[in-house]
Amino acid sequence: MAKRESYHHGDLRAALVEAALELIAERGIDALSVAEAARRTGVSPGAPYRHFPTRLALLKAAATRAAELLAADLRAALEKTANPTEALAATAGAYVRFVVRHRAGFDLVFAAQLRPLADPALGEAGRAVMDVLLPIALELTGDAQSALDLLQQHIAAAHGFAVLHLSGFISRYSPGVDDVAEGAANASRALAAAARGD
Amino acid sequence: MAKRESYHHGDLRAALVEAALELIAERGIDALSVAEAARRTGVSPGAPYRHFPTRLALLKAAATRAAELLAADLRAALEKTANPTEALAATAGAYVRFVVRHRAGFDLVFAAQLRPLADPALGEAGRAVMDVLLPIALELTGDAQSALDLLQQHIAAAHGFAVLHLSGFISRYSPGVDDVAEGAANASRALAAAARGD
DNA sequence: GTCTATATGCTGATAGAC
DNA sequence: GTCTATCAGCATATAGAC
Numbered sequence: 161m162a163k164r165e166s167y168h169h170g171d172l173r174a175a176l177v178e179a180a181l182e183l184i185a186e187r188g189i190d191a192l193s194v195a196e197a198a199r200r201t202g203v204s205p206g207a208p209y210r211h212f213p214t215r216l217a218l219l220k221a222a223a224t225r226a227a228e229l230l231a232a233d234l235r236a237a238l239e240k241t242a243n244p245t246e247a248l249a250a251t252a253g254a255y256v257r258f259v260v261r262h263r264a265g266f267d268l269v270f271a272a273q274l275r276p277l278a279d280p281a282l283g284e285a286g287r288a289v290m291d292v293l294l295p296i297a298l299e300l301t302g303d304a305q306s307a308l309d310l311l312q313q314h315i316a317a318a319h320g321f322a323v324l325h326l327s328g329f330i331s332r333y334s335p336g337v338d339d340v341a342e343g344a345a346n347a348s349r350a351l352a353a354a355a356r357g358d
Numbered sequence: 359m360a361k362r363e364s365y366h367h368g369d370l371r372a373a374l375v376e377a378a379l380e381l382i383a384e385r386g387i388d389a390l391s392v393a394e395a396a397r398r399t400g401v402s403p404g405a406p407y408r409h410f411p412t413r414l415a416l417l418k419a420a421a422t423r424a425a426e427l428l429a430a431d432l433r434a435a436l437e438k439t440a441n442p443t444e445a446l447a448a449t450a451g452a453y454v455r456f457v458v459r460h461r462a463g464f465d466l467v468f469a470a471q472l473r474p475l476a477d478p479a480l481g482e483a484g485r486a487v488m489d490v491l492l493p494i495a496l497e498l499t500g501d502a503q504s505a506l507d508l509l510q511q512h513i514a515a516a517h518g519f520a521v522l523h524l525s526g527f528i529s530r531y532s533p534g535v536d537d538v539a540e541g542a543a544n545a546s547r548a549l550a551a552a553a554r555g556d
Numbered sequence: 557g558t559c560t561a562t563a564t565g566c567t568g569a570t571a572g573a574c
Numbered sequence: 575g576t577c578t579a580t581c582a583g584c585a586t587a588t589a590g591a592c
Contacts, residue, residue, distance in 0.1 A: 320513070353552055354548030
């Protein structure tokens, strides 16, 4: 359902969200600026306010889009994984790559600042991401509480690898993204093994 | 060795670093502003430039101080730990508490932005932190490479727990810092067990 | 209804004169 | 150290063109 191609853009809203994601990828969440997103989209500084009443609204839209992209990446990583442990490890690697590419992950999608529960689209997108991971953890642990615990550990480890790589700590030991992704995958294998009660 | 108590402060430099750490704790690393640090210290906006040529220099000094405080917290956590696994777990919990309190940890101390290797004081302070953790990992694994791998996993997991708690993700499942610290400690126990080759 | 042009009012990083 | 600029970047508001 494309818009009527009225002005310079058929869909300025979507273009702004894309620009916002690019900006976040380059300079981080805090550096997102409505003015800069407008500049990159080739519109005037006031134009975004037809679509987003405030900077926070644009950030929420970007977070929602990020969650959709993340869920897709995680689902893709799950194809051709043989067992639950390897499935979990695959999502760890995919998550690291996602965060390194977009400079954002669960921290953006679930940022308290965005009140994700108050925004239906964002809340739903976040839930969709969790829905990809929860069945894997459940399969590994059997009961719901242990599954949540494992998932927390798994996500925390992957997120830590990603952000510490970005800030430069991990990269002084393993320079490439591939190494970092593999490191996170190994951590998740270890956590899965422990959760299975080995 | 106090300065000569010339103007309003005996030691403006130290006061500014403290103010910088407070600001970071309240609003995050990106929000550190020289002007605000000056305001809190009760001096004019230009005063800090007598001690720090640039905002980045103040940030480096704050990172150095943070590393010293972190090393002290980790050492304190190690007292009365019975075995290497519990020692590792204890540092995970202490690290989470530190990051939650200061809104900064390894990401600040080793931030590539700060070129920690080019700053002797910061580089040394960062090394001191690692020197607290390395022996524990070595005791667990026996060889250096596995120790580094374990340490990476351990730090990444603890850091992930802390920052995801801060952004609001973890806190929707476990509200208190204590729970989060314990979650990180458990993750490190699992990682240690796997590294020991269970 | 969607945008452009432009302005307001703020905050910050520095610079220079005292 | 102080004070007083300078200059930039941003969020957001408004007026009017299409």
